[in-house]
Amino acid sequence: MTEQTTTPDTIGAADAPKWSRYKYPESLYKHGTLLLILLFLGYSLHFLNVDIGLLIGALGRFAGVVSDRYYPPDLEYVLDWGYLASILDTLQMSFLGGFAGVCLAIPLAWFSAWNVSPNRRVLFPLGRLGVISCRAIHETIWTILFVSVLGFGMLAGVSALTMFCIGFAGKLFADEIEAIDMGPVEAMRAAGASSFQVFLFAVVPQVRVAFTGIAIYTWDVAFRAATVVGFFGGGGMGWYLKRNVQQLENLRVAAIILSIIVMVLIAEFLSGWLRAAVNRAK
């Protein structure tokens, strides 16, 4: 048997070893998928009859509408005590909803993480179902549902935000749990620990920092959702927005939207800073 070695002389020879990144079936799937996506995009544009020309002029018209009807914003209105109190309400709603949501999301995430789930036949599907059903329904629809059951006000808003946060944090928590190092889990199981003890000793220390970061992020997102929740009767500043939109008080609407942007920016900045601090505290 003669050993075939690659030397500069054999490169390009008929029997030289060949290599290509994508072999036949994979290359077909890859390019076929890409082609299908592009085709569908083109079809959607055609089917919806999107008028590109209208889109190009939209920015100019948008600026016109804003300067005609929404300028100058009625800042006096948003500096009124009643409105400032509603900002505080919104903040409290997002805190309560975020806190309750995160607390409920932790056990659900534990159940629905395949690697450490205390019971794969019953609790795992239940946990998954819980998280998925919370995610499946949009926060505005949760609000409408809770308002119809609990009536207008903060309680409906907080409940809706709680459901939203369970879905949001539960999924992220479960993903985080499924990515842990299984070594300590094995060690705790080998020592005769129960599922709960395994969770406490082998899982929690590994995900604590990530969970804190996710919890802060959840609050940040919940705050944004809280402004919309109010619009549908959940209390807080969204309620003012709805009333003024309906009364065509455009200058007040402009001021309210400005205040929402400012608050969201503050929340985003705060949550970013807190998460960075938590990461440093490893």
Add this chain to the structure above:
Amino acid sequence: MAVLTVKDLKVRYSAKGPEILKGIDFEVQDDDFLAIIGPSGAGKSTLIRCVNRLVEPTAGSIRLLGEDVCSLNAKALRNLRRNVGMIFQEFNLINRMSVMDNVLSGRLGYTGNIRSFFRAFPQDDVKQALYYLDRVGLSDHINKRADELSGGQRQRVGIARALMQRPKLLLLDEPTSALDPKISREVMALIRDIARELKVPALCNIHDVQLAKEFCNRIIGLQDGYKKFDGATETMRDADLDVIYEMEVL
């Protein structure tokens, strides 16, 4: 007296997957320090994990401390596992907990859920932990986080944690593979001395044949899921190693 009796043990990880263990029989006597040697992929780790059912056997029987391991329900299995201390290749410590909490976690099988939530271990356990930490030479590192320690020190924490269970059998899964040769020898000597002191038998996966010969009284050789050798260390010849590894032994 046999602490552990394994008969015709077979394992596959999935119905269509390859058979990892193809009918293993052996016994561990109450004064054994038994080594399992063999090339990578021979099934050493799978075999040792079957003993406390971290891996579910497909067929065969395992009798451990008078109980049929394969037929135990979840609760009875946890109670049996409390009696079996395990030491791991990668130490498997909880990196973000202190050395003390890591050692105390060996008592979880005897601790209630509420106590473990608050990490409120009984004073006796704490005293015992201090004793074993002293015994493995870590008295100065009790409050450090586990990930601040060196490899050899981490494995000593692993040893102390296993001893906290007051085990009746020690399972050692490549306890020295992540350590350098000098520290490997120290750690093996420590485990052997403690095993003798406490009269605990041990079952030890090890790929370093020299260490196996030096520290173990009996050796089992595995190759591709079959047992190729089983006998006292002195009776093992180079020819046996040739069979186990199917290659020249240095």
